[in-house]
Amino acid sequence: EYHDRQSRLATRLLALNHTAFVAEPGPTLQFLVGPSVAWHLSERPFLLIVTATSKVCFVFPTFEATRAMEVLADAAVPLPLCARTWDEDGSAYEEVVRILADVGGVIALDPSARSFLRTGLGAMGLKVTPGAAVIEPLRAVKSRAEIAVLRRANELTKAAIAAAARAAEIGWTEDQLQKTVLAALARVGFTETWTLSLFGANAAFPHGTLGGGGRLGDGGGTMVLIDAGGALGIYQSDISRSFWFGEVGGAPQELKDAWETVSKAQLAALNAIAIGVECRAIDAAARNVIATAGFGSGFEHFTHRLGHGIGLEGHEGPYIVGNNPTPLVPGMAFSLEPGIYSKGRFGIRIEDIVAIGEDGRVEVFGALSTNLDDPFHGHSVIL
Secondary structure (H helix, E strand, O other): OHHHHHHHHHHHHHHOOOOEEEEOOOHHHHHHHOOOOOOOOOOOOOEEEEEOOOOEEEEEEHHHHHHHHHHHHHOOOOOOOEEEEEOOOOOHHHHHHHHOOOOOOEEEEOOOOOHHHHHHHHHOOOEEEEOHHHHHHHHHEOOHHHHHHHHHHHHHHHHHHHHHHHHOOOOOEHHHHHHHHHHHHHHOOOEEEEEEEEEHHHHHOOOOOOOOOOEOOHHHEEEEEEEEEEEEOOEEOOEEEEEEEEOOOOOOHHHHHHHHHHHHHHHHHHHHOOOOOEHHHHHHHHHHHHHHOOOOOOOOOOOOOOEEEOOOOOOEEEEEOOOOOOEOOOOEEEEEOOEEEEOOOEEEEOEEEEEEOOOOOEEEOOOOOOOOOOOOOOOOOEO
16 A cells, blocks of 8 residues: 555656655655654654655665664565665765756655755755645545544544543533543543543633633533544544533523534535535535524634544645635545534534545444434434
8 A cells, every 4th residue: 555655646746747755754754654664853854755756765864774774674665675874974965866866856845844854955956845735635535444544543532532421520620521531542542642621611712721611510511522532553533522511401592502503514514525526615514504593604603614634644634624625535534523612601513524435425434423412322424
């Protein structure tokens, strides 16, 4: 699979009249050569170069060569391994020039690469351009194997959130619930875990505030928003659930109406997904439901984009937002997370990860949330 990615990258370089792509350690490098190549970033460049002729080569410091070769031992790259080193009084960029001596041309630099790399490469007389248009369409389309990992990661995240919510007790603080969510994620195998556990009016800010939101059960019941995820292997999850903590059916009508509207907005977005439909149209489908229900138009109370791609990073392309004309294609995986936020009162968000299959069918990873009082007993969906 990694060799195929390198080949597709080379093809894309040719199509865009570029001669090479350069990346440093991070998600893109792991996407291209495998998860074993993890390297701590420092001021000393460690670089991956992939050319339009499918040549794959690494550049790293001479004094780190032994460790670098150990890290690269399981890299999915053509053999014999192409590697060049540079001494402390030399230059990594000079080695890149030597690698590219027979091709020259335009270099696409990974968009996550640090700015000093562009400066250093440019100082060697190389023409360097932003590489987003080269790499992002490749990373946005997931393979069957990637989809399988993302499916499992997000199913497990839903289970972890449900377990934490059911363990919650009257009087708990946001911090107590947050720690319970993180522990539940860790128990099912996640690393790099994170969560937002927001109560009442604090959830009116989509990512909360430092002030906190009181305690569970204050005033007879509490609206709760949990947003959580982590890394399963090297692939990410991201799920949000909003629910009423209190007597079943006891939520104020305003909260019931808002929750139902958010749920309908998510379903409208889900039903709008099809191959060739632009990302901005999916955002509009959800936003229109919220506006029609009387919760404000534009970003008045639905204050953020509808969604984002997910994979090696929690947020990556495609972005499901009103100014993105990118058409949807098979293999894309992204969030649908409409919300309604009323300052000083409440915040409600429902987030699920979906993927477009090779046949155009749309799959939700795990069950949808269908009930304000217990959003953890929904139904799975494949459209």
